[in-house]
Amino acid sequence: MAHDNSYTGQKFEVVGNRFLRPDGIDKVTGKARYGADANAPGQLVGLVLRSPHAHAKIKKIDTSKAEKLPGVKAVITSDDLPDLTGGNAGNAHILENCMARGRALYDGHAVAAVAAVDRQTARQALKLIKVSYQKLPHVTDVDEAMAPDAPVIHDWCFTAGLEEKPTKPSNIANRTQMGHGDVDAGFAAADVIIEKSYKTEQTHQGYIEPHACLASVNPDGTSELWVTTQGPFSYRSVCAALLGLDIAKLKVTSSEIGGGFGGKTHVWTEPLALALSRKANRPVKLVMTRDEVFRATGPTASTSVDVKIGATRKGKITAATLELRYQGGAFPGPWAMLACMTGFACYNIENQRSVGWDVIVNRPKVAAYRAPSAPMAAYAVESTMDLVADAIGMDAVDFRLKNVAKEGTQAPYGPIYGPIGIEAALKAVKKHPHMKSRLKKGQGRGVACGFWFNIGGQTCVDLNIGTDGTVNLAVGTVDVGGARSSLAMIAAEELGVGYDDVKVHVADTSSLGHNDTTEGSRGTFSSGMAAIFAARDAIEVLKGRAAKMLDVPVEDIVWEHGEARATGKGHGNLPKLSLKEIAAKSPNTGGPIAGHNEVVADGAGMGFAAHICDLEVDQETGHTEILRYTVVQDAGKAINPDYVEGQFQGAAAQGIGWALNEEYIYGKDGRLQNPGFLDYRIPVCSDLPFIDTKILEIPNPTHPYGIRGVGETSIVPPLGAIGNAIANATGVRMNHVPMSPVRVLDALDQAAQYEEQVSAG
Amino acid sequence: MHSTRQRNTKNRSVQVSLNGALRSGAGGAASIDIEAATIAELLTKLAERYPDMSTHLEKGIAVAINGTVYRDDWTQKIPQGAEVFLMPRIEGG
Amino acid sequence: MSDAVLVSTKVNGDVVEFACPTDEVLMDSLRDRAGMNGVKEGCGTGDCGACSVTLDGQLVCSCLVLGVEANGREIGTVEGLTEDGKLHPLQEKFIEHAALQCGICTPGFLVAAKALLDNNANPTETEIRYALAGNLCRCTGYDKIVRAVQATAKDLRKSKKR
């Protein structure tokens, strides 16, 4: 049945309330089963051997000793995996990233894997594998990798997107350009032009649960994979394609997921676990260590960005340009392109151009991290916005408001915006009591904006009504942070039953049609839409059954507040029938009552946020303390405000960590020096204050409830907000993230030296 | 009145704006005119006319029609006079 | 294979005995031999607190303790928080305050928060934040976790007065 996805302004009874999450009890009692919590009879322990070199030719791998060790059941190298070179490049890169083929491309790149009866034996086996490497020159910095004399990592990489096809390979995979208008004319009309360059270091999603899976492949090709993932269906199709399995024969079950933030949208060791299981003909459990997670899964890009913004004295931006250099690790990625699309998205800039360079370096293959690519571009733009406001003597929030994007503004990537929430967010910021609170000496305040597209995608749900009137809703998007609660609320709202009467279940890939990965803040948006439509289908069935029970034509039945009622002449005395009553009779009125929906949930609403940050910088140590933090974001419609706030707070906390501390530190040898939570420091409880939130609800016109998706946007503003607050507190503009104590001290020192020179000179 | 009728009877030509790397696939053009009633038809015709664009089309694209972004549903109708943008497909975290 | 030692210990009050390889950490023994899957591994190096348990009442990271060290001692895990089929007030408040998103850190936080409240019935916000600073949460930004602990402390104080 075709359904209309337009927003209708429906009045809600259930939606918008704070219900307790249905999986709460399992999670506070330790019963919930995550990736590492499944076991199978006869299971083996899988471990992976990884390259200690940043870039090296693999001359030979001798596995014979390891194979002979008692208890070792399988050893694999790239020889045991299909050679996809020359086929679909995307798949070939994914497989080569899972297991090096001929060359190790980064510190941590897998070169071999073993499966043995227990952990001790598997560890010993790894030590018995002899790999002879020939070290090759490496490069890990994005700017260095673009230099003409940089070692070229792949001889097949010719820059795409140039007017003229290059004749020589380089580390630049792709050039993208976005924008509109005439930037030269725009800059010519400017009274003030500020141009500045920024760098951001690589960060990791830092989910607390390492990747873990349990794989079992039978000789006939039927296979099962239990895994912590954001995308069981895409894991299924990718693993099937990589290993030559039939999609329908591979059943992927997503475990409870201990955080993903984009990092669990791609396969890393799962194909290896399947290949080991196939070779050993036994189930294999493979759990990554934290060290492996840092070295060999996908962090975000490190970047180098130039911004130029021109404005009139009156505060109108006349032109702006961005030059974005993003490294995607050892394989080409879309990251600079995404940055081109998002950089100026919060503003109405008639003349703008963003140029992106996607660069290859000897680091792990970059993966999505919450609003991927947007925070770094926003850091550069939001910092420069403050500089321009300063130069023309305008309040930084007023300057943003004067240039804010609205309905009708053209987005950097082309289309014209529908109703969006950034103006409302900035106005809410201006009015917020936080902005009026007094700062003490040495403290500073900063404001910054952020944008994320949000996406929809292929979605499929099943809704089944039991004979007691309770409801099962099977969904194919995973629950990364309370989605089961929101989806139960939506089904309850539509059907007119109680929240507790709906049980939402995340289905495996054999029980439901394809669902796109739970990424891009799409979970509640898309499955919510499908749940609404499935419930409406079920209501049609319920009405039909009610008609039979009352012996009236179905056209005379209306559905109100969870009940069927017959309208029209002569039906006045007929009883109302509740969902429960109809369900109880279902075996004799036509069988089970269900609703299904398959939809491409396009029309995701754009997400915008504005943040306020107060902080204090310790001039002695360079340490920055966050004193107060406020998030304002447009949710479209908050289904369960508790979990919307939670998304805002979590995203802000990740942004704060990124801004102040987190970074991949590579040595001269190209090896990662801090692959652990001790040295890669994510914010802890004592680092943060309470994070205030304000939810705005500007309905998305292309969702029945107006939902926009809320998961990602709020990781975008913190870098800029904190940079602006540090400048406000110290007078020093930071241009390198993280703004760690060392960097802040350096910047303070330099500023002091400069002052001295000026006063001495 | 007259002009509307003319557009109706003439053709379903839409102006499609290209972005990013897609431009290089179309020989650097920022926008092109193409006759298409649905996204699917648009994509087929694009691939026919600009073989260089096929790698980009394969990598994944999205189509914005009057501000709504479509990533998958190629059955979507393109209304007359619609504002159509072709852009790279996006992913999230 | 390394040598194994017979270990006899009490987990949440019940006697548990197993043969433990001498290089096995308590976290693995609890998960693989005692069936306590609520003990989570986030890092294996003492940096995340997901594996938090009490050893003779003392809060420890079970990934930094050897399994054989448990011999003759008493261990408390998240599975032991529930009494007589009733959730511990901390568990209730965590659900009520939406103090968990993915939930992987939750068992560790609950064990650590209980250890705090057992010693300090009226902790300040700062005391709570420092007491929980050894537990990493990547989802929540800690806001609702701290509020849940504050609310529990308040409730527990009230019920004691009564």
Ligand code: FES
């Ligand atoms: S697993 Fe023990 S502290 Fe992280």
Ligand code: FES
């Ligand atoms: S709830 Fe996910 S790490 Fe804390």
